[in-house]
Amino acid sequence: MNTASSFIAHINETVQLTEEEKQFISSICLPLTVRQGDFVERSGEVTRYYIYVQSGCLMTYFTDKDAVDHVAQFATARWWTGDLHSITKGIPSIYSTRALADSEVLLLSKHSQEELLEKYPRLERYFRILYQNALVTHLHRIIQGHSAAADERYISFREKYPSLEQYVPLKYIASYLGITPEFLSKVRRRLMEKG
Amino acid sequence: MNTASSFIAHINETVQLTEEEKQFISSICLPLTVRQGDFVERSGEVTRYYIYVQSGCLMTYFTDKDAVDHVAQFATARWWTGDLHSITKGIPSIYSTRALADSEVLLLSKHSQEELLEKYPRLERYFRILYQNALVTHLHRIIQGHSAAADERYISFREKYPSLEQYVPLKYIASYLGITPEFLSKVRRRLMEKG
DNA sequence: ACAAGAGGTTGAACTAGGTTAAGAAAGAAT
DNA sequence: ATTCTTTCTTAACCTAGTTCAACCTCTTGT
Numbered sequence: 001m002n003t004a005s006s007f008i009a010h011i012n013e014t015v016q017l018t019e020e021e022k023q024f025i026s027s028i029c030l031p032l033t034v035r036q037g038d039f040v041e042r043s044g045e046v047t048r049y050y051i052y053v054q055s056g057c058l059m060t061y062f063t064d065k066d067a068v069d070h071v072a073q074f075a076t077a078r079w080w081t082g083d084l085h086s087i088t089k090g091i092p093s094i095y096s097t098r099a100l101a102d103s104e105v106l107l108l109s110k111h112s113q114e115e116l117l118e119k120y121p122r123l124e125r126y127f128r129i130l131y132q133n134a135l136v137t138h139l140h141r142i143i144q145g146h147s148a149a150a151d152e153r154y155i156s157f158r159e160k161y162p163s164l165e166q167y168v169p170l171k172y173i174a175s176y177l178g179i180t181p182e183f184l185s186k187v188r189r190r191l192m193e194k195g
Numbered sequence: 196m197n198t199a200s201s202f203i204a205h206i207n208e209t210v211q212l213t214e215e216e217k218q219f220i221s222s223i224c225l226p227l228t229v230r231q232g233d234f235v236e237r238s239g240e241v242t243r244y245y246i247y248v249q250s251g252c253l254m255t256y257f258t259d260k261d262a263v264d265h266v267a268q269f270a271t272a273r274w275w276t277g278d279l280h281s282i283t284k285g286i287p288s289i290y291s292t293r294a295l296a297d298s299e300v301l302l303l304s305k306h307s308q309e310e311l312l313e314k315y316p317r318l319e320r321y322f323r324i325l326y327q328n329a330l331v332t333h334l335h336r337i338i339q340g341h342s343a344a345a346d347e348r349y350i351s352f353r354e355k356y357p358s359l360e361q362y363v364p365l366k367y368i369a370s371y372l373g374i375t376p377e378f379l380s381k382v383r384r385r386l387m388e389k390g
Numbered sequence: 391a392c393a394a395g396a397g398g399t400t401g402a403a404c405t406a407g408g409t410t411a412a413g414a415a416a417g418a419a420t
Numbered sequence: 421a422t423t424c425t426t427t428c429t430t431a432a433c434c435t436a437g438t439t440c441a442a443c444c445t446c447t448t449g450t
Contacts, residue, residue, distance in 0.1 A: 064342040072334055085331040117320070124319035125312070131326035136280040138333035143267055145340055146373040147259040150437075169397060178341040183437055185399050345407075364427065378407055380429050 003031040006054050007106050010078050014126045021120055028112035034099040040082075041097035047086035049107035053079050056103020057167035060095045061175070071176040074100070074164055080130065100167050150179045151187045198226040201249050202301050205273050209321045216315055223307040229294040235277075236292035242281035244302035248274050251298020252362035255290050256370070266371040269295070269359055275325065295362050345374045346382045 004026045011017060011025070030049070034040060034056075041047055043063060051058065058075045060082065072095055075081035086093035087110050108116075117124055144153055154177055158165065164173075174184035199221045206212060206220070225244070229235060229251075236242050238258060246253065253270045255277065267290055270276035281288035282305050303311075312319055339348055349372055353360065359368075369379035 062338045062342065068342070070338050070341045072338055084327055085335075088327065088331075121320065122316055124323045125316065128319045128323035128326060131323060131330055132279055132283065135326055135329055135333060136283075138330065138337065139267055140280075142333065142337055142340065143257045143265055145337070146265045146370075147257065147263070171397065175341075179436095180438060181398075182400085182439080186437090189399080366427070374406095375408060376428070377409080377430085381407085384429080 004029045004106055006078070007052055011123070011126050014129050015122055021123075024119065025116065028108065028116060030107040030109075032105050032107055034103050034105060036099055036101050038099045039096060040099065040105065041093060041095065043094055043096045044092050046090055047083045047093045049082065049109055050080060050087065050113060051075070051082040051097060052106040052108065053077055053081065054104040054106060056105075057100040057164070058097055058103060058105070059100050059168070059172060060097045061172075062095055069175060070178075071172050074161070074168060074172075074176065076163060076167070100169075100172070145178055150177060150183060151191065153177045154184065154187055155191070199224045199301055201273070202247055206318070206321050209324050210317055216318075219314065220311065223303065223311060225302040225304075227300050227302055229298050229300060231294055231296050233294045234291060235294065235300060236288060236290065238288050238291045240288060241285055242278045242288045244277065244304055245275060245282065245308060246270070246277040246292060247301040247303065248272055248276065249299040249301060251300075252295045252359070253292055253298060253300070254295050254363070254367060255292045256367075257290055264370060265373075266367050269356070269363060269367075269371065271358060271362070295364075295367070340373055345372060345378060346386065348372045349379065349382055350386070 007029060008017065008022050008025055017025070029052075031054075032040075040051055040058060041049075041060070053075045055077050058081055060072045060075070061069045062072055063069050073081060081097055083093040083095040083097075085091065086095075117127075144156070148156075154173075157173065157177060170184055170188075171181040174181045177184070179187075202224060203212060203217050203220055212220070224247075226249075227235075235246055235253060236244075236255070248270045250272050253276055255267045255270070256264045257267055258264050268276060276292055278288040278290045278292075280286065281290075312322075339351070343351070349368075352368065352372060365379055365383075366376040369376045372379070374382075
């Protein structure tokens with residue numbers, strides 16, 4: 001049982017790993033323990049690591065010109081987060097990532113990922129499928145944002161991510177849904193009153 | 196010069212192809228010519244093909260419970276479209292795809308893609324990078340939808356996709372931006388008056 | 391114990407964007 | 421040429437969601 005075992009199990013669901021591959025993956029992953037509130041990535045800096053969450057919960061958000069934060073995504077166990085654009089292109093990130101709870105993450109540097117994929121091209125498949133699934137989710141979120149009212153979006157958020165409620169303050173859920181905390185409060189009240 | 200040559204050139208930018216690979220790719224791509232208005236994919240049916248656009252322009256959209264269409268994405272030359280969720284999971288599609296202009300597309304069936312990737316796993320890389328870039332774009336669109344007003348979104352749409360204006364009626368651009376055609380009209384008027 | 395924050399709720403006034411309906415402009419079809 | 425259809429615009433009115441400010445409840449730190 002080493003520090004990257006949950007990550008290895010996760011990859012193994014998509015691509016069967018050899019012992020050698022497992023060992024190599026373990027060797028390039030940097031385990032990191034973060035406390036609630038800690039930054040894992042800061043906007044303005046070039047993102048250096050792909051971030052994999054083993055336990056706890058992170059949130060990645062964009063801060064606009066009026067200093068308002070907008071939640072891009074939450075990440076709980078077995079999810080990735082971080083600014084792909086920044087890390088792949090080497091440009092400063094527009095997102096910050098912070099821990100919403102004490103969490104254990106694995107950091108995979110850009111260089112390590114490249115080395116990994118060069119050495120074991122089979123693993124491209126893991127990331128391909130990961131990104132493919134994320135794409136489906138993101139497009140659904142865009143469309144739902146355009147076609148569904150706030151209350152409907154809130155209801156389906158709760159159905160889709162019931163486990164997040166334990167970690168995530170309502171104001172961040174509001175932000176994720178694209179509404180203000182005050183309005184989410186009203187939505188919740190209406191839903192309570194109805195049943 | 197065969198029917199898939201533009202597609203092969205596109206892949207070749209990411210992964211250097213051998214002659215054998217090129218030949219195989221050509222053999223599994225189904226070229227299709229569609230006229231403006233034609234459907235390439237219909238919601239309710241299981242999507243059978245990944246759709247690559249060689250020329251022209253397609254749009255993929257979701258029709259909500261009130262029969263209102265919401266544009267998920269446009270696809271011009273060298274872009275892919277189609278409902279990934281439907282094709283990968285074999286469930287009925289929630290999106291339809293139609294030609295906004297006479298277009299030439301290549302269809303890659305689910306089976307052919309699987310065969311391709313099994314035979315030449317190197318090509319996973321092409322799709323991985325494709326999806327990775329799409330993910331960046333989608334997330335940016337979500338965040339912009341939450342942080343920028345309609346006029347700002349319209350301006351950056353025009354900057355980002357100047358070539359689309361020739362193909363795409365304003366009402367679909369409005370839909371893509373998440374506003375009504377009437378409101379886009381107001382936005383355009385305001386921008387005209389200002390300069 | 392106390393203060394100081396952070397998160398959540400409420401309500402009143404406001405606004406970005408939606409709705410409805412009608413007309414103008416521009417293609418496409420006969 | 422002229423009709424038909426689709427796209428775009430305008431204007432009056434409407435509403436989902438915002439803003440601002442006050443207040444309440446928990447935590448957290450001292």
